[in-house]
Amino acid sequence: MRQVILIVMKDLRRRLRSPVAVVSMMFIPIVITLVIGLVFGRSGQVELPRIRVLLVDKDNGVFSHFIRQGMQQERLSEMIDLVEVEEDEGRSMMEKGEASALIEIPESFTADLLDEKPVQLSLTKNPSETFLPIIVEEVVETAALMLDSGVRIFADPIGRVQSMFEGESWPSGNDVTGLLDNSRDRFVLVGGYLTDSLVVLKTEDATAQIEEEGSTQSFDIFAFVLPGSLLIGLLFISQIALRDIVREREYGTLPRLLTAPLEVGHVIAGKTLSAFVITAVSCILLVIIARFGFGITLGNPLALVVHLVATIFMCTGVLTLLYGFIRSDRAADAALPVVILTMCLLGGSMVPYEQMGAALQEAGKFSPVFWAVDGLKRIFIEGAGLRDISLHLGILYGLAVLTVVPGTLLLRRRVKRGG
Amino acid sequence: MIKVNDIAKSYGDVTALGGISFEVREGEIFGFLGPNGAGKTTTVSIISGLLLADSGSVRIADMDIRKDSRKIRKIQGVVPQEIALYEELSGRENLHFWGSLYGLSSKDVRDAAERVLELVGLTERANDPVRTYSGGMKRRINLCVGLIHRPRVLLLDEPTLGIDPQARLNILDIIKQEGSGGTTVIYTTHYLEEAENLCDRIAIIDHGRILADGTLQELTDLVGEDDIVMITGDFTDQQVRPLLNDVKVEHLEDASLRVLVSDSSAIGQLLGRFFSAGIHVGDVSIKEPSLESVFIKLTGRELRD
Numbered sequence: 001m002r003q004v005i006l007i008v009m010k011d012l013r014r015r016l017r018s019p020v021a022v023v024s025m026m027f028i029p030i031v032i033t034l035v036i037g038l039v040f041g042r043s044g045q046v047e048l049p050r051i052r053v054l055l056v057d058k059d060n061g062v063f064s065h066f067i068r069q070g071m072q073q074e075r076l077s078e079m080i081d082l083v084e085v086e087e088d089e090g091r092s093m094m095e096k097g098e099a100s101a102l103i104e105i106p107e108s109f110t111a112d113l114l115d116e117k118p119v120q121l122s123l124t125k126n127p128s129e130t131f132l133p134i135i136v137e138e139v140v141e142t143a144a145l146m147l148d149s150g151v152r153i154f155a156d157p158i159g160r161v162q163s164m165f166e167g168e169s170w171p172s173g174n175d176v177t178g179l180l181d182n183s184r185d186r187f188v189l190v191g192g193y194l195t196d197s198l199v200v201l202k203t204e205d206a207t208a209q210i211e212e213e214g215s216t217q218s219f220d221i222f223a224f225v226l227p228g229s230l231l232i233g234l235l236f237i238s239q240i241a242l243r244d245i246v247r248e249r250e251y252g253t254l255p256r257l258l259t260a261p262l263e264v265g266h267v268i269a270g271k272t273l274s275a276f277v278i279t280a281v282s283c284i285l286l287v288i289i290a291r292f293g294f295g296i297t298l299g300n301p302l303a304l305v306v307h308l309v310a311t312i313f314m315c316t317g318v319l320t321l322l323y324g325f326i327r328s329d330r331a332a333d334a335a336l337p338v339v340i341l342t343m344c345l346l347g348g349s350m351v352p353y354e355q356m357g358a359a360l361q362e363a364g365k366f367s368p369v370f371w372a373v374d375g376l377k378r379i380f381i382e383g384a385g386l387r388d389i390s391l392h393l394g395i396l397y398g399l400a401v402l403t404v405v406p407g408t409l410l411l412r413r414r415v416k417r418g419g
Numbered sequence: 420m421i422k423v424n425d426i427a428k429s430y431g432d433v434t435a436l437g438g439i440s441f442e443v444r445e446g447e448i449f450g451f452l453g454p455n456g457a458g459k460t461t462t463v464s465i466i467s468g469l470l471l472a473d474s475g476s477v478r479i480a481d482m483d484i485r486k487d488s489r490k491i492r493k494i495q496g497v498v499p500q501e502i503a504l505y506e507e508l509s510g511r512e513n514l515h516f517w518g519s520l521y522g523l524s525s526k527d528v529r530d531a532a533e534r535v536l537e538l539v540g541l542t543e544r545a546n547d548p549v550r551t552y553s554g555g556m557k558r559r560i561n562l563c564v565g566l567i568h569r570p571r572v573l574l575l576d577e578p579t580l581g582i583d584p585q586a587r588l589n590i591l592d593i594i595k596q597e598g599s600g601g602t603t604v605i606y607t608t609h610y611l612e613e614a615e616n617l618c619d620r621i622a623i624i625d626h627g628r629i630l631a632d633g634t635l636q637e638l639t640d641l642v643g644e645d646d647i648v649m650i651t652g653d654f655t656d657q658q659v660r661p662l663l664n665d666v667k668v669e670h671l672e673d674a675s676l677r678v679l680v681s682d683s684s685a686i687g688q689l690l691g692r693f694f695s696a697g698i699h700v701g702d703v704s705i706k707e708p709s710l711e712s713v714f715i716k717l718t719g720r721e722l723r724d
Contacts (some may be wrong), residue, residue: 003520010505010516017507017548251503256564259467260520261493 003262025236029229052099054090061110101136113262222294227376228349238315241275297378310396311372317403324410420445421601426475435461437627448598450618451607460606460625496570506550521568535563555586630717645679647706653699
């Protein structure tokens with residue numbers, strides 16, 4: 001045991017003297033969490049700026065009002081700030097870049113539409129913006145399409161009404177009845193498309209609902225992202241720590257160790273234990289950063305500690321097994337990042353597990369990363385206790401044992417054969 | 420102290436050792452002289468317990484390397500060809516680590532580290548990381564690791580490889596001191612002068628076989644009093660053979676001839692015959708009886724070849 005401790009102490013001292021590799025791996029979870037948090041905001045929702053749209057209405061008729069009203073209806077008005085301007089003023093504002101788009105409705109727009117003549121709406125986009133003018137373009141295109149469809153369907157009754165009022169006398173009762181029948185038939189024909197659907201999809205904002213209920217708990221993007229990115233970091237840190245077995249072989253210190261009065265098992269145990277300690281210390285530092293840097297609520301402390309120990313044990317075990325098959329530093333460089341990133345991808349470290357397709361979700365359950373990430377999310381977000389994550393813990397500890405034992409035996413055999 | 424009996428080792432189809440035997444007496448410095456790939460490192464690796472021989476036996480201090488490996492490793496110090504040190508740690512930390520592995524107590528390891536640091540003149544730089552040391556300083560710390568626990572048997576595999584003459588002399592002095600202090604030393608090298616100046620007995624090894632072993636005197640006696648003359652040029656075996664009736668021919672092939680001559684006048688006569696026959700001579704070299712001439716006689720080539 002003394003020899004094992006000597007090897008662990010020596011490796012920890014070496015890592016302290018040359019911490020760059022491990023520290024740079026610790027930046028993975030910090031940077032990923034920070035960037036995603038900054039992009040989506042703490043609550044995870046994207047806040048778009050309101051889009052300023054200028055409207056020059058030279059028509060001032062029924063249909064130009066339809067467009068204006070459409071853009072000022074409840075949901076669109078949250079997104080679009082519609083400002084009515086004169087033509088010169090609008091162009092001047094666009095040149096100064098003071099709006100995202102300028103819509104011009106020409107004179108006699110309504111009259112020409114009723115006469116079924118082609119009309120043209122003009123849209124000028126701000127070239128310095130990319131995303132917001134495209135939204136305006138989509139809205140205007142939709143309005144134009146609706147107008148076009150409406151006019152084509154109701155052109156006949158609208159025209160008949162127009163001609164009734166152009167005459168000198170009031171229309172007869174038969175004319176009015178015929179017009180109403182005609183209009184009713186057309187409404188029946190297109191009613192399903194124009195009127196409200198019978199089945200309404202109600203969407204609600206979960207965050208808003210929780211806040212309305214007076215709860216203090218809210219969705220935290222950091223707590224959602226950090227478990228996945230933490231696992232990427234921990235696996236790479238374990239990988240660096242265990243790589244010493246390959247490196248010492250190449251540097252000649254491993255053969256020299258084997259000429260000293262100790263057993264091969266001491267060397268392997270020392271290496272595995274130092275990898276565990278290095279990963280554990282990195283994990284503790286990352287959890288401290290998670291708590292005090294990102295303000296993540298850590299949940300049940302006992303569950304967190306037991307789960308993290310299982311996670312670190314699993315990381316060390318999996319990497320020990322992988323190194324049992326690795327012969328050189330170059331082979332480690334080529335193979336291990338691919339294996340680690342695949343496990344992370346399937347396990348929901350990169351893409352949220354909830355967003356993955358059913359087949360991938362099933363496959364993900366075969367990645368040890370899934371059980372580590374999901375367990376941590378439950379602890380951070382749901383405040384899960386030991387009982388809630390007992391399945392996760394069982395699988396993680398089981399996997400750790402199932403990987404560390406054959407991994408150690410493989411390494412032992414390889415080292416015994418002189419590398 | 421060390422008895423090696425008919426050990427053989429192969430790596431697949433390549434035979435590294437083809438069954439070698441030798442004995443090293445207590446307190447003796449035993450040299451292994453041979454070119455790269457001769458089997459020196461394989462021999463040291465088997466004696467140190469790092470490799471298992473395919474056949475044969477090794478006994479050290481009356482213990483069998485297979486049965487009592489750990490006990491043997493405790494009384495051995497190994498200095499490998501590579502600089503096998505932890506570069507992030509200081510020289511002193513390296514010594515403390517390796518000394519502790521050999522079972523020295525904290526106090527003993529501190530004292531021993533100071534002793535060997537003083538021996539190699541590195542006390543002042545002992546707290547600096549090894550990565551900041553020069554090649555010669557690293558070699559000296561590499562040697563210290565092998566000496567820190569005062570081993571009874573010291574195995575040194577080309578410990579002066581690639582260092583300047585001054586550092587080499589320092590290392591050779593230390594090894595001489597260890598030998599005179601009673602440590603049994605096996606020293607591998609491909610430098611003739613190191614083997615001549617340092618070793619009590621020398622084994623010449625090539626292609627995994629010991630070609631000869633003995634003291635320097637015993638080995639040089641193998642070539643007798645004759646000088647070795649090596650002639651290269653633009654000639655064939657058939658052209659030269661009729662000119663060599665009264666000459667002791669060691670080796671003859673197209674463009675290369677090696678003969679033994681008892682005095683310098685014989686060399687002149689031989690070259691005269693070559694010129695008379697119109698044979699172009701490119702290069703002539705003469706080796707007096709020495710370890711080098713022994714090596715050439717035994718292997719048919721110079722050590723640097």
